[in-house]
Amino acid sequence: MEIRPIFSALMRNKTAPLLIAAQVALTLAIVCNAVYIIQDRLATAARPSGADEANVAEVRLYPFRQIADIRGMQMRDLEAIRSIPGVVSAAWTNQVPLGRSGWNIGGLSTSAEQTNSQIAAGQYFSGESMVETFGLTLVEGRDFLPEEVVESNPQVDRNSPEVAIITQALARELWPDEDSVLGKTLFLGTGGADGNSVQIVGVVERLQTPWATTNADAEYSLILPLRLLDPFTRYSVRTEPGRQAQVMAEVEKKLLSLGNDRVLLSNRTLSEIRDIRYAGEKLMAGLLIAVTAFLLMITASGIVGMASLWVNQRRKQIGVRRAIGARKSDILRYFLVENVLITTGGILAGVVLALALNNFLVTELEIPRLPVAYLGMTMAVMWALGLLAVLGPAWRAAAVPPAIATRTA
Structure with a gap:
């Protein structure tokens, strides 16, 4: 035609x-x-957060009276949570992935002479095993040892741990040419000879930050063995599959029964947190x-x-x-x-x-x-x-x- x-x-x-x-x-x-x-x-x-989202939840409580023995309160709470049938692991945690608010640390560097680094990461810490509680996958190294856990009261001191676990994404960003980062020294904060430093003892496959940005830094996270003696309490609980709703209802009931000096802020699953974030x-x-x-x-x-x-x-x-x-x-x-x-x-x-x-x-x-x-x-x-x-x-x-x-x- x-x-x-x-x-x-x-x-x-x-x-x-x-x-x-x-x-x-x-x-x-x-x-x-x-x-x-x-x-x-x-x-x-x-995007996967790295945690066992189907079985992990958090419960948050805030005191309206002064807590005299914060460490004792945390230990009693954790013992009560772990006694509930269906609980796999529990830990006091400062934040959770996708939670939209939390701790961040910038100026991460691999050398004491480097003081202008722009690399930042989500800063997770707990006195218990986050690897076990979040259900993270260790691809290199090990979890923290009990003797490596450091306690710090933010009103009194600024104690810092000496070891850390980081994500694969952060490891590749910091040491792009290295096959293994175990034993490497990571300088925190502003870096420099006077800055804090930690030794890398483990690498997890992934752990998204609370903000979960759309960029690659969404998986720039590090975990520290630090028990923060803060009256505000956030407990992350990992349950057996299929029992989350029942177990978390019992967790809430048991924690509130331990005293009348706290109010419940939230009791929500990581799946619910994901829905809110996205x-x-x-x-x-x-x-x-x-x-x-x-x-x-x-x-x-x-x-x-x-x-x-x-x-x-x-x-x-x-x-x-x-x-x-x-x-x-x-x-x-x-x-x-x-x-x-x-x-x-x-x-x-x-x-x-x-x-x-x-x-x-x-x-x-x-x-x-x-x-x-x-x-x-x-x-x-x-x-x-x-x-x-x-x-x-x-x-x-x-x-x-x-x-x-x-x-x-």
């Missing part, structure tokens, strides 16, 4: 084809970036899915409406062509090729718009660059959408008998 006659016909009535092409271009630009953002947000929300990402993905579906529907409706209008305007032309020997397949092919020309023009313009929009989003929202695969996928969808949308009107046009078409034109 000759393309030139079809192209010439389009040029004689440019308004409708240009409107369809513009709609295709705008839809491609928005849909392409929207699909990428949806995938990026859902992938972010699905509620924004899931909401954005849902809204973008709705916008994408709406745009595709509007674009398809526009193509169908315009194709139907063209068919009605050219019924006589179709009848004449049928009368002189054109087959149904010829008429059908004519409208399909015409649609491909219009859609292709819109797609080419849409690619330029999509790249420009992505460049704006990269600058303003700091999302990654749009992969070429997303452009190719969206282009294929727009071509398919255009062909499917025009197929019905084109088929009806091809089915019009020549006598009827010429008589009613």
Whole structure:
């Protein structure tokens, strides 16, 4: 089939084809970036935290009277929790992954001479085993020994431990060329000869920070064997599979029965904490899915409406062509090729718009660059959408008998 006659016909009535092409271009630009953002947000929300989320929960209590023996209170609480059937492990912890608030430490460095490091990490500490309580996976080294645990009362002293466990992501950031980091010295805070330092005794596969940012530093975490004598208490509890709800209800009841000097702040699972942390990402993905579906529907409706209008305007032309020997397949092919020309023009313009929009989003929202695969996928969808949308009107046009078409034109 000759393309030139079809192209010439389009040029004689440019308004409708240009409107369809513009709609295709705008839809491609928005849909392409929207699909990428949806995938990026859902992938972010699905990242594993490193903890046994299905079986770990936290309970938080706050005192409204002065606690005379904070250490004794922590020990009694832990003993009571561990006595409950179904409890696998329990620990006082300063924070939990995905919790959105907690402790952070910056200026991590591998040399005493390095004082301007920008590397920061989430700082977890406990007097018990976080590896066991969170269900972390040790990939190198060991857990802390009882004698390595240091106690510190923030009102009196600033005792610091001498050993630490870090995540694989933090190990790769600090020592990118090392196969093993066991025994390495990590300088904390501002670094320098006068700064605190710890020796690495273990590496866990992953442990997300409480903030779980969208960047690689979401897994920059270190664990210290430090028992903080703070009246505010947060206990992380790992339960047997399938018994979490029952066990945590009993934990809450037992802790409140130990004294009347504390109030319960929260009793929630890591799964609930994850849902809260990523509620924004899931909401954005849902809204973008709705916008994408709406745009595709509007674009398809526009193509169908315009194709139907063209068919009605050219019924006589179709009848004449049928009368002189054109087959149904010829008429059908004519409208399909015409649609491909219009859609292709819109797609080419849409690619330029999509790249420009992505460049704006990269600058303003700091999302990654749009992969070429997303452009190719969206282009294929727009071509398919255009062909499917025009197929019905084109088929009806091809089915019009020549006598009827010429008589009613």
